[in-house]
Amino acid sequence: MLNSSATPKTILGWDVGGAHLKAALVDADGVAIQVIQVACPLWRGIDKLEAAIDHILSQLKQKPSSHVVTMTGELADIFPDRHAGVVNIAECMQQRLSGNVSFYAGPKGFVDFSSIKASVPVIASANWHASASFIAKKVEEGVFIDIGSTTADIILLASNSPQHRGFSDAERMQYEELVYTGVIRTPLMAVTTQIPFAGEWRKLAAEHFATTADVYRLTGDLNEAEDMAETADGTGKTPHESARRLARMIGQDVSDASMDAWLSLALAFKHEQIDSLKSAVLRSLSRNLISTNAPIIGAGAGSFLVRELARQLDRSYIESSSLVKGNSSDDQRWAAVCLPAYAVAALGRID
Secondary structure, three states: OOEEEEOOOOEEEEEEOOOEEEEEEEOOOOEEEEEEEEEOOHHHOHHHHHHHHHHHHHHOOEEOOEEEEEEOHHHOOOOOOHHHHHHHHHHHHHHHOOOEEEEEOHHHOEEOHHHHHHHHHHHOOOHHHHHHHHHHHHOOOEEEEEEOOOOEEEEEEEOOEEOOOOOOHHHHHHOOOEEOOOOOOOEHHHOOOEEEEOOEEEEOOOOOOOEHHHHHHHHOOOOHHHOOOOOOOOOOOOHHHHHHHHHHHOOOOHHHOOHHHHHHHHHHHHHHHHHHHHHHHHHHHOOOOOOOOOOEEEEOOOHHHHHHHHHHOOOOEEEHHHHOEEOOHHHHHHHHHOHHHHHHHHHHHHO
């Protein structure tokens, strides 16, 4: 039941993505009181964002005293360009949220709505900067890796500060600090062009037949509560249905092989994805900005892949949930899954 009066110094952090909307309610001590993630297919219309905002507000246990917003959703193809995306999302948030609303502008800190148009370059897709800045306050040096449904952020941390080469999406993609691969929405045709199956290398169909969520349902890595995206064919999410979609990628039917064989195929896709991520991490490590024993810090729905990357790279692993504060272990876990929302609220608390 929502407490209708605002609780002093509670901040609701929002992370507006292109596929999900995440919110973290944080108290004056930086403790996550409540973390909520909902599906939000923004590419289908701004009304999807409006509905997602209203749904989250209806679920809150306490009314926040203020709101802070970060975003990546400006890339959704309903907008003609990123500038329009930032402005439209900001307008939507400003209209639907009551009280003080500010927007995360990377190194500029927080700005109000009147400064949106002048701050677009540092507001656009700056959620990674909020997460990395928060983690850097907790870990002096390391590699921060946040793997979500669609993308992975790879950021070196040194001297308690993010050491990124790029800031915009284009720059970060160039330097492989932003890698378009995730554990839920990524089409398998984007992971590799061929895969071993039944003793042979098999070419993949260049079709949106299956996604990485199908892989990680079969391997058991994907948390069901985080599996919010639609499937490639619009059907269910059982192991059998996921295997059927994987089979289509190599031109076969699920009945052509055993479930063990389809699990082996899923594991092959998993290792292909890990290999591509490892290449990007090694590129960042080659800058020699951090010591060889600096840890890897993992966040996001794909933190299980970060743990494996740390093992393969002979580095210690820190789960970001251990660096956040929550009312419960479940709140801590969700704060790590939705780290930009929590981080922007935590940073807004001390700004």
